[in-house]
Amino acid sequence: MRVGIVGVGWFGFQPEVVDYSFREMMFKAAQRAYEDAGGLDPRSEVDAFVSCQEDFWEGISIADEFAPDPVGGAMKSVYTVTGDGLQCVGQAYMMIRSGLFDVVVVESHGKPSDVETLNEVIFTATDPISLRPLGLENVHALAALEARAYMSKFGVAEDHLEAVVEKAHKAGVKNQRAVYASPGKSRSATPVVAEPLREADVAKFVDAAVVVVLASERVAKRYNDTPVWVDGVWWSTEFSSLEFHDWAFPLHAREAADGAYTQAKIADPYKEVDFAEVDNRYSFKELQHIEALRLAPRGTAKDLLADGAFCPGGRLPVNLSGGALAEGVPFEVHGLARLSYAVGVMRGEVKAEVDKAETAVVHSWRGIPTTTSVAAVLRI
Amino acid sequence: MRRIKHFPEVMEIEAYIYTAGPVGTKWLEALRAGRLTAARCPKCGRLFMPPKMFCPYDFEEVKELREVEPVGVVETYTVVERDFYGEPLRERKVLAFIKFPGVEGGLIHYVKTDNPQMGMRVRPRWRAERRGLVTDIEYFEEV
Numbered sequence: 001m002r003v004g005i006v007g008v009g010w011f012g013f014q015p016e017v018v019d020y021s022f023r024e025m026m027f028k029a030a031q032r033a034y035e036d037a038g039g040l041d042p043r044s045e046v047d048a049f050v051s052c053q054e055d056f057w058e059g060i061s062i063a064d065e066f067a068p069d070p071v072g073g074a075m076k077s078v079y080t081v082t083g084d085g086l087q088c089v090g091q092a093y094m095m096i097r098s099g100l101f102d103v104v105v106v107e108s109h110g111k112p113s114d115v116e117t118l119n120e121v122i123f124t125a126t127d128p129i130s131l132r133p134l135g136l137e138n139v140h141a142l143a144a145l146e147a148r149a150y151m152s153k154f155g156v157a158e159d160h161l162e163a164v165v166e167k168a169h170k171a172g173v174k175n176q177r178a179v180y181a182s183p184g185k186s187r188s189a190t191p192v193v194a195e196p197l198r199e200a201d202v203a204k205f206v207d208a209a210v211v212v213v214l215a216s217e218r219v220a221k222r223y224n225d226t227p228v229w230v231d232g233v234w235w236s237t238e239f240s241s242l243e244f245h246d247w248a249f250p251l252h253a254r255e256a257a258d259g260a261y262t263q264a265k266i267a268d269p270y271k272e273v274d275f276a277e278v279d280n281r282y283s284f285k286e287l288q289h290i291e292a293l294r295l296a297p298r299g300t301a302k303d304l305l306a307d308g309a310f311c312p313g314g315r316l317p318v319n320l321s322g323g324a325l326a327e328g329v330p331f332e333v334h335g336l337a338r339l340s341y342a343v344g345v346m347r348g349e350v351k352a353e354v355d356k357a358e359t360a361v362v363h364s365w366r367g368i369p370t371t372t373s374v375a376a377v378l379r380i
Numbered sequence: 381m382r383r384i385k386h387f388p389e390v391m392e393i394e395a396y397i398y399t400a401g402p403v404g405t406k407w408l409e410a411l412r413a414g415r416l417t418a419a420r421c422p423k424c425g426r427l428f429m430p431p432k433m434f435c436p437y438d439f440e441e442v443k444e445l446r447e448v449e450p451v452g453v454v455e456t457y458t459v460v461e462r463d464f465y466g467e468p469l470r471e472r473k474v475l476a477f478i479k480f481p482g483v484e485g486g487l488i489h490y491v492k493t494d495n496p497q498m499g500m501r502v503r504p505r506w507r508a509e510r511r512g513l514v515t516d517i518e519y520f521e522e523v
Contacts, residue, residue, distance in 0.1 A: 018385065059391055114386075119464030128398035129408070130430035131488055133515040134475075137463040141475045144458035145488070149477075152456070152498060191466075194475075195459040199466070239436050243429070243485035247456050247477060 003096045004220035004227030005378070007037025007213030008340045013177035013327060016113040017207040022058065025209040026070035026109050033105070033211035034072075037223040040103070040213060042072030047101040049073035050088040052081045052108040052332045056121050059114065071107050071211060083235075084108075084364045085210060086335030086374035090233045092214045102219045106212045110331030112205035126369045127241045140202055140282075142242065142368040144194035147284045149247035151196060154299035156287060158196060162187045163305055164283040165200045165325060171312050172322020174352075175341070180204050181326040187283075201283040206328025210336035228343045229379045232266070234259025238371035245371045250285075253292035253365060253373035260361070261294070264377035269294040273316060274356040275345065277338035279365040279373075280323035289363055290318055293375065312353035320345060320352040335364030335374055346380040403433040406445050408512040416504065417445040418483045428484040430514075437484075451523055452478035454491065454500045478502060478520060490519040 009032025011017075011025050020028065034040045042049075051067035060066060064080035067073070081087050085108030092104035115121055122139045126132055136142070150156060165187045172181030180203075190199035213223065220227040236255035238245040245251070257269070266272045276295060280286035287301040295316055296304050304310060310318040321327060321341040330337060342360045344350035359379050366372045400408055403419055407430065410417040419431030423440035433442050457476035462468055474496045479486040491502055502520035510516035 056391075059389065127430065129400050129404050130514055132398075133513045134489065136460075136475070137469060137473075138460050139464060141458050141460045142488075144460075145456045145475065145477050148458060148498070149456035191462065193460075193462045193466075195461070197458075199462075241430055241432075241436075241485065243477070243488065244436055 001097055001099065002217040003093050003230045004215055004217060004224070005212055005230060005343055006215045006220050006224035006227050007033045007040060008210070008343050009033030009036055010177070010208065010210045010340055012208040013206055013330070014179060015204070015206060015328070017111065022109050022111045022209070023066065023070040025111065025207070026107060026211070029109070029209035029211040030071040030105070030107065033213050037213040040223055042105065046072070046076065046103050046105050048077040048079065048095060049105045049107065050079045050081060050091045052083055052085045052088040054082050054332060056124060057110060057115065057331045067107070071105060073105070083372065084332050084335040084366050084374050086233065086339060086362065086364045086376055087235050089212065089214070089230060089339065089376055090235055090374065093230055093233050096214060096216045102216045104214050106214060106336070107209070108333040108336050109209035110333045111207045112331060113207050118205070122368070130241060130243065138194055139368055140197060141194040143282050144197045146247050147196055147282065150249065150284055150288055153248040156284065156302050160287065160302040160305070161201055161283040164280065164286050167305070167311055168280060168319060168322045168325035171320055172326025175321045175326060178322045178326035179206065180328055181322050197282065203281040203324040203329050206330050208330035208333045208337065210333050210340050212336060212339065226347055226380065228346050230376055231379050232260035232263030232377040233374070234263065235372065235374040242369050242371070249298065250288050250292045250365065250373060252371045253289050253363060253375070256373040256375040257293040257361070257363065260375040260377050264379070266377060269361065270296070270316065272359060273361050274359050275317045275320060275342070275354045276361045276363070277319055277321060277323065277342045278363040279334065280319055280325050281329050281334070281365070281367055283325065285365065286319065286323065289365070293361055293363055317352070317354050320354060329367065332366070335362070338362045338364055339376065339378070342378055346378065401433055403431045403442055403445065407431050410445065411514065411516045412510045412512040414506045414510065416448045416450045416480070418448045418480070420444045420446050426484050427482060429480065429486060448480050448483055451501055451503050452480045452486065452520065454496065454498055454502060455479045455486065456498060457491065457496045459496065476520070487514070489514070489517060492519045492521050
């Protein structure tokens with residue numbers, strides 16, 4: 001039984017959505033997703049809802065209780081996952097594959113602009129015994145530790161980061177929701193934040209909500225003539241203390257990708273994947289994730305990027321959307337942002353420079369200080 | 381007139397007690413005594429830091445801590461110049477991940493140096509008054 005994406009809706013992707021609360025953002029994104037799914041009625045046609053969120057992002061303890069009604073799920077079967085939106089797609093995939101559910105709605109929302117002490121809230125995610133007493137003034141420093149470890153081990157230079165930043169902004173300017181895209185942005189002209197990272201290497205935050213409707217193969221065509229199939233979705237977390245994770249390479253992304261490829265029966269991703277949307281919330285992460293997803297051997301993404309392989313129109317375009325560097329990071333919505341953009345490209349709704357758009361891999365990482373990645377293989 | 385659009389609130393998270401656990405407590409007590417220790421897994425024999433009462437590699441229960449020679453190696457580092465909100469720090473800070481020979485894991489901590497290098501050997505600078513926190517090490521300094 002295949003699992004298909006039959007509706008996608010998004011709202012926001014603005015630095016600050018002033019007039020709508022997170023609940024109304026969920027509502028607007030859901031309205032659009034249900035319309036996209038042929039006018040589906042969530043009150044009568046949806047078997048279950050899955051919402052990805054995190055209490056501290058909301059400033060609400062037990063934020064799960066706020067999940068049902070903004071997406072039409074009150075008094076229905078609602079599940080909440082404290083993780084990236086793509087992990088919700090994983091839940092929906094399993095539920096539909098079990099044969100117990102035919103239509104499952106996945107939702108994620110993030111309103112970083114509501115969080116006035118974002119550094120401190122993110123830092124609260126680190127180990128309270130071994131790290132918190134240090135009181136980091138900039139949590140991006142943890143990413144900088146990974147950046148240096150990776151760059152040193154694989155000979156990545158700052159010029160290579162410049163190329164990632166340039167590509168993201170150039171691609172993003174063609175993406176209608178990439179509010180931070182700024183073609184011609186010069187990385188070297190931005191200040192150093194935490195060596196080797198400059199301001200331009202670090203994605204900004206953005207307010208957004210995305211809702212996705214998934215359906216079993218049995219009923220998918222009722223809602224959409226051209227479902228995009230989820231043929232694999234997998235996720236992985238390393239250790240709960242950063243001290244034990246691999247600083248130079250994201251093994252969590254490698255594990256997630258390998259799981260998804262196995263499900264989708266992909267043996268050689270570089271040859272079989274047409275394009276990819278991966279996490280690039282830090283410029284060096286795009287190179288790491290390309291390698292973790294086996295779209296380039298370890299340490300070679302920088303060279304293939306320089307050859308144009310991952311650029312729009314290249315051999316295997318990566319982040320035609322510009323990714324998080326151009327769109328921003330909407331907390332746990334990030335994976336669904338990558339997925340919804342890929343669906344738009346595969347359906348032909350988004351005019352993107354890609355030769356073939358039949359098989360895509362989408363990936364999300366939950367950002368520092370996590371070691372969690374999710375990957376999904378999509379086919380049309 | 382300003383429109384009423386939102387409700388400002390302060391999250392009540394300022395007071396919270398994190399339990400260190402039986403092995404974590406011993407580790408913090410050792411720090412207070414000016415000693416660096418690592419947990420030893422009785423199954424795989426690995427030493428690891430920061431310690432928990434379970435081995436992260438094979439799920440074995442851990443009861444023993446062993447003293448570690450307090451000389452570490454900088455595996456990776458960053459020089460932090462700005463805070464999260466983009467404001468320059470009054471003083472640049474070197475943050476590093478420090479490994480100890482023969483020990484899995486390590487410590488993320490500050491290093492006091494004008495010339496940070498990967499592979500540089502460092503040792504803890506202990507505070508005179510210690511409270512049983514990782515910050516009983518004020519910073520690491522070059523050996």
